[in-house]
Amino acid sequence: MLSRRTLLKAGGGAAVATAVGVPALAGSASAGGGWDYLRTRLTGDLVLPADTGYELAKQNQFGEFDAITPRGLVYAETTADVSLAVRFARDHGLPLRTRSGGHNYRGWSTGEGLVIDLSRIHHTTVTGETVHLGPGAQSIDALYALGPLGKQVIAGTCPTVCPGGFLSGGGIGYQTKKFGVGCDHIVSAQIVLADGSVRRVSAGSSPDLFWALRGGGGGNFGIVTDFEVTPIDAPRMVAFTAVFTWDRAAEILAAWQQWHLGTPDELGSALVFMLDDAAPGNMPTPLITGGYHGSEADLRVALAQLTTLVGAAPVNLDVRDLAYHEGMALSYGCGELTQDECHRVGTNPAAQLHRTALLREGYRFLDRALTTTEIGNLLAAWDGQRVAGQRRFLHGMTLGGANTRTGRQANAFVHRDAQFILGFDAQLDSPTPDLVAASEAFVDRGTAVLDQVARGAYVNFPGYKLPDWAGRYYAENYPRLLAAKRRYDPDNVFRHPRSIGSPSA
Numbered sequence: 001m002l003s004r005r006t007l008l009k010a011g012g013g014a015a016v017a018t019a020v021g022v023p024a025l026a027g028s029a030s031a032g033g034g035w036d037y038l039r040t041r042l043t044g045d046l047v048l049p050a051d052t053g054y055e056l057a058k059q060n061q062f063g064e065f066d067a068i069t070p071r072g073l074v075y076a077e078t079t080a081d082v083s084l085a086v087r088f089a090r091d092h093g094l095p096l097r098t099r100s101g102g103h104n105y106r107g108w109s110t111g112e113g114l115v116i117d118l119s120r121i122h123h124t125t126v127t128g129e130t131v132h133l134g135p136g137a138q139s140i141d142a143l144y145a146l147g148p149l150g151k152q153v154i155a156g157t158c159p160t161v162c163p164g165g166f167l168s169g170g171g172i173g174y175q176t177k178k179f180g181v182g183c184d185h186i187v188s189a190q191i192v193l194a195d196g197s198v199r200r201v202s203a204g205s206s207p208d209l210f211w212a213l214r215g216g217g218g219g220n221f222g223i224v225t226d227f228e229v230t231p232i233d234a235p236r237m238v239a240f241t242a243v244f245t246w247d248r249a250a251e252i253l254a255a256w257q258q259w260h261l262g263t264p265d266e267l268g269s270a271l272v273f274m275l276d277d278a279a280p281g282n283m284p285t286p287l288i289t290g291g292y293h294g295s296e297a298d299l300r301v302a303l304a305q306l307t308t309l310v311g312a313a314p315v316n317l318d319v320r321d322l323a324y325h326e327g328m329a330l331s332y333g334c335g336e337l338t339q340d341e342c343h344r345v346g347t348n349p350a351a352q353l354h355r356t357a358l359l360r361e362g363y364r365f366l367d368r369a370l371t372t373t374e375i376g377n378l379l380a381a382w383d384g385q386r387v388a389g390q391r392r393f394l395h396g397m398t399l400g401g402a403n404t405r406t407g408r409q410a411n412a413f414v415h416r417d418a419q420f421i422l423g424f425d426a427q428l429d430s431p432t433p434d435l436v437a438a439s440e441a442f443v444d445r446g447t448a449v450l451d452q453v454a455r456g457a458y459v460n461f462p463g464y465k466l467p468d469w470a471g472r473y474y475a476e477n478y479p480r481l482l483a484a485k486r487r488y489d490p491d492n493v494f495r496h497p498r499s500i501g502s503p504s505a
């Protein structure tokens with residue numbers, strides 16, 4: 001999902017719980033007692049509805065979920081904090097949700113019970129040949145930390161997305177064609193299980209859980225407090241953006257697909273058609289952007305091929321050979337911002353990135369290029385039924401390459417035949433019931449076309465609605481995920497509307 005830009009310590013107020021159905025949550029500090037018991041034992045902080053900072057603490061990336069009012073939020077600072085909070089929630093019958101970056105489109109990282117927030121477990125450290133990432137290490141911060149150390153990791157197109165969700169669900173970036181998805185690089189993970197116990201899983205230790213954690217999706221098996229990953233060899237990145245004109249939309253979409261299929265693994269890219277306000281008459285902007293892991297001269301040759309395929313030169317072309325973290329920052333739309341500014345407003349005093357009020361989305365993995373007829377149908381769906389006040393994106397990313405050279409059952413990320421992921425995305429700044437309905441209809445029109453050629457869907461782009469989500473996210477890997485779920489979380493402590501084992505219509 002793209003933002004427009006791409007192109008507390010909490011006060012110690014009264015700690016009294018009032019909701020029905022949760023016993024023993026008054027301010028008792030006795031063992032096994034209430035909120036004070038938890039607060040006084042945490043290294044981090046507990047934020048309750050009466051505390052200063054609660055409104056900010058419950059915010060995720062999408063304003064829509066501000067309506068959800070957690071009974072409490074724990075800002076965990078250590079694995080022991082996480083373990084304590086899990087045990088506390090279980091002892092008090094509080095539903096649990098896990099949050100790292102808070103970017104889940106469907107609000108799965110918040111809920112009405114206890115939210116365990118990992119944003120303060122955000123280490124990025126190099127240990128020998130591997131990199132350790134805290135689940136709350138925002139992409140921009142991890143990349144800036146690693147740059148001077150000569151290490152790089154796979155990252156997506158949003159600077160504030162965190163490994164907690166990104167790596168758990170897969171992790172697609174401009175680097176995927178050359179290096180695979182992010183979860184392919186996990187060599188071990190430390191996880192807090194439903195009984196509060198802590199274990200490090202790897203190929204040699206709890207291999208069934210290790211397999212499931214790589215692509216099975218966050219919020220299913222436990223709370224990861226450390227990912228150990230192998231770095232990628234990408235010291236530099238040639239970042240590029242080619243802006244075209246709308247009159248060649250069909251040719252651009254066809255060209256982007258053909259270009260991807262004919263260029264080397266070093267070239268990862270995204271297709272973006274965007275319409276800032278879908279009022280009738282407004283002109284969308286089509287662009288192709290990405291990162292090349294090779295020389296600028298070679299990329300310019302490839303871009304000339306793209307021009308030939310489109311049949312027109314870009315009206316604007318930006319190509320910059322940069323250190324990897326700088327190239328990624330540019331691709332985030334943060335090229336002119338400091339690292340601190342490249343964060344969500346409210347999370348630090350300098351932060352400038354805004355939240356999205358409401359999003360509706362539907363994406364599918366494609367194993368092949370769309371035909372001319374399919375492209376025509378898709379564009380008709382995307383550009384039809386214009387409505388003022390709605391921002392529209394057609395957004396695609398390339399996979400292929402290394403992703404296709406990994407087996408479908410190597411880990412839980414099954415989408416190994418995918419060359420592209422493509423979808424419709426509608427965003428609203430001022431949601432009204434009519435605009436929400438129009439946005440859902442817009443996404444439905446898009447997915448109806450995509451469903452004729454593609455089935456698989458990405459748990460990290462979950463889809464505002466998705467019949468048979470288990471089959472679409474996981475295909476033949478689902479039974480193995482169910483087995484891991486039954487073994488490691490038999491009481492279904494970690495659950496959300498589409499967690500492993502939930503009903504899948």
Ligand SMILES: Cc1cc2nc3c(=O)[nH]c(=O)nc-3n(C[C@H](O)[C@H](O)[C@H](O)COP(=O)(O)OP(=O)(O)OC[C@H]3O[C@@H](n4cnc5c(N)ncnc54)[C@H](O)[C@@H]3O)c2cc1C
Nearest residue numbers: 100101102103104109156157158162164165172218219224
């Ligand atoms: C603007 C934007 C751009 C994006 N671009 C890309 C992209 O280019 N490529 C891509 O692959 N994805 C992309 N995504 C999707 C992104 O990968 C997912 O939203 C991801 O799940 C976010 O992780 P998070 O930790 O930030 O979010 P959260 O909402 O905190 O977590 C997401 C899910 O993981 C669970 N979870 C969080 N932390 C943990 C943990 N420590 N242990 C276990 N479970 C946990 C949560 O409970 C929730 O179910 C984008 C999202 C946005 C909003």
